[in-house]
Amino acid sequence: MNERPSQWRALLETQWKWTRGLSLIGVLLGFALPLLSLRTAAGMESLTSFISMMGSWGVAYAIAAGALGLATGVLVWGFDHRLRHVYALALPIERWRYVLFRYGAGVVSLIFPILAVLIGAEIASHSALVPKELHAYTIALTLRFGFAVLVAYSLFFAISAATARTAGYILGAIGVLIVAQVLFQAANTHVDVLSNAIRLVITTPGLLAVFGGRWTLIDV
Amino acid sequence: MTLAIETRDLNYQPGKGFQIANLNMSVPSGSFYGFLGPNGAGKTTTIRLLLGLLKPKSGMITVLGHSMPRDHVVVMSKTGYVPERPHVYPTLTVEEAIRLHSAFHARWDANWARELKQQFNLMDDRKVGSLSKGETGKLMMLLALAQQPELLVLDEPTDGLDPVVRRDVLEALLAYVSQHHATILISSHLVHELERLCDWIAVMDRGSLVAEMPMQQFKDGIKRLSVINPPAASHDAPFSVLTRRTDVLAGEQWLVRGWSAEMQDYFAPRGATLQEVIDLDLEDGFVELLRSFRSDAMAGGVK
Numbered sequence: 342m343n344e345r346p347s348q349w350r351a352l353l354e355t356q357w358k359w360t361r362g363l364s365l366i367g368v369l370l371g372f373a374l375p376l377l378s379l380r381t382a383a384g385m386e387s388l389t390s391f392i393s394m395m396g397s398w399g400v401a402y403a404i405a406a407g408a409l410g411l412a413t414g415v416l417v418w419g420f421d422h423r424l425r426h427v428y429a430l431a432l433p434i435e436r437w438r439y440v441l442f443r444y445g446a447g448v449v450s451l452i453f454p455i456l457a458v459l460i461g462a463e464i465a466s467h468s469a470l471v472p473k474e475l476h477a478y479t480i481a482l483t484l485r486f487g488f489a490v491l492v493a494y495s496l497f498f499a500i501s502a503a504t505a506r507t508a509g510y511i512l513g514a515i516g517v518l519i520v521a522q523v524l525f526q527a528a529n530t531h532v533d534v535l536s537n538a539i540r541l542v543i544t545t546p547g548l549l550a551v552f553g554g555r556w557t558l559i560d561v
Numbered sequence: 562m563t564l565a566i567e568t569r570d571l572n573y574q575p576g577k578g579f580q581i582a583n584l585n586m587s588v589p590s591g592s593f594y595g596f597l598g599p600n601g602a603g604k605t606t607t608i609r610l611l612l613g614l615l616k617p618k619s620g621m622i623t624v625l626g627h628s629m630p631r632d633h634v635v636v637m638s639k640t641g642y643v644p645e646r647p648h649v650y651p652t653l654t655v656e657e658a659i660r661l662h663s664a665f666h667a668r669w670d671a672n673w674a675r676e677l678k679q680q681f682n683l684m685d686d687r688k689v690g691s692l693s694k695g696e697t698g699k700l701m702m703l704l705a706l707a708q709q710p711e712l713l714v715l716d717e718p719t720d721g722l723d724p725v726v727r728r729d730v731l732e733a734l735l736a737y738v739s740q741h742h743a744t745i746l747i748s749s750h751l752v753h754e755l756e757r758l759c760d761w762i763a764v765m766d767r768g769s770l771v772a773e774m775p776m777q778q779f780k781d782g783i784k785r786l787s788v789i790n791p792p793a794a795s796h797d798a799p800f801s802v803l804t805r806r807t808d809v810l811a812g813e814q815w816l817v818r819g820w821s822a823e824m825q826d827y828f829a830p831r832g833a834t835l836q837e838v839i840d841l842d843l844e845d846g847f848v849e850l851l852r853s854f855r856s857d858a859m860a861g862g863v864k
Contacts, residue, residue, distance in 0.1 A: 345669055345671070346663075348665055350664070351664030351665070352661075354657070355661050424647075424648050424650070427646075427648040428648040431614065432665045433634050433636075433638035433665055434634060434665060
């Protein structure tokens with residue numbers, strides 16, 4: 342432990358201390374979700390209700406991916422924020438490189454929950470509980486989960502890395518939408534700004550489109 | 562005289578109210594430069610501007626021959642910084658904090674870091690967040706010294722430390738300076754501490770540099786004069802009269818700056834007698850300097 346580590350390794354080791362607990366929760370959740378969804382769906386009487394039950398678990402994957410990305414994005418900057426970035430700013434490293442290392446270290450901690458989804462999905466799909474007429478989409482589900490986690494992480498990493506002023510602008514923009522919606526409703530118009538804005542973000546090619554659509558391990 | 566730090570017409574205003582205005586500062590290479598000022602004078606803000614932690618509104622900053630904040634990577638690789646408040650991640654152990662810091666400093670002296678760790682009684686497995694104030698101060702000094710900097714910037718490094726820890730920290734600092742001939746900028750409001758250490762002194766108040774000179778000149782130049790039958794006006798004096806106070810013994814006590822022995826000839830032609838020249842210590846000089854600066858500033862404000 343006495344030799345000088347590389348900057349990347351030193352930051353990775355430091356950040357791993359902060360995110361490993363969250364990564365572990367992500368691993369447990371990612372591993373359990375495919376198994377739980379199949380276990381619940383296996384009790385269904387018809388194929389249609391089996392597929393429907395598997396599909397309804399899709400929300401759980403999306404929420405898990407969003408929450409994991411959000412928590413990691415916020416956590417990686419937590420201690421820098423608390424120390425008012427003095428340590429980080431006083432290090433002899435270009436600011437963009439430091440941000441890149443922090444981002445990369447966060448991605449490394451997210452790899453494990455994504456792999457856990459793959460392993461959990463593989464185990465579930467090879468169990469006897471899957472009806473013969475249906476197919477398992479382990480890789481597709483894992484890729485979707487991984488992509489969703491990375492999108493959520495990148496978004497909240499960027500917001501969290503920004504200044505309080507930038508965060509204020511984002512919250513302000515959301516606030517303006519809500520106020521506009523209230524005013525339109527008070528004026529008895531049929532303009533739905535909020536729903537349109539949400540649709541714009543979560544439908545293709547919206548920023549969070551990956552969270553919409555179908556998340557299912559077993560399908561036709 | 563080469564300069565380790567130079568600022569020209571430096572301006573910074575974080576919001577309404579406080580500002581750093583037209584700061585011109587020159588820290589000679591190899592000097593032990595004391596940066597004095599009351600709390601809230603702008604010392605920490607100035608230091609953060611010098612090290613590129615804050616972006617100035619206008620003006621020029623040169624540190625170790627490099628422009629700041631543009632060249633902050635080069636400058637910070639040669640600069641050890643001990644900030645006012647602990648800045649090391651509290652979840653790391655002492656060993657991990659040292660390992661992290663060493664990764665960013667090519668000239669890191671691992672052997673000396675080990676020696677300092679022993680000298681400071683710092684345990685490897687203790688969490689930084691659980692260290693006492695004194696131990697945290699020692700750890701920050703260790704991190705700053707073991708990177709073998711050409712410039713050390715210390716922002717109130719001994720504030721709140723007990724005398725024993727303060728001595729340990731200052732001894733390590735002096736040992737480093739004697740071996741490496743580094744430039745030290747140390748900010749403090751503990752005047753006596755700086756008086757013993759520094760060969761240059763700067764005084765800051767309300768975002769402005771009130772004085773900057775060699776310590777000896779500062780101490781020699783500020784005197785209290787006991788004057789009998791003083792002249793009504795003293796604006797033609799070859800020294801600056803900071804304050805005049807009526808003495809109980811029919812004379813006046815003058816606090817002057819820029820004094821030298823030959824200036825005593827000023828009094829006789831004006832019918833006055835210089836009875837006594839009293840040496841002031843740094844603290845007296847510092848307090849009187851601030852007092853006169855503030856009264857000048859208020860007079861300027863009234864105009």
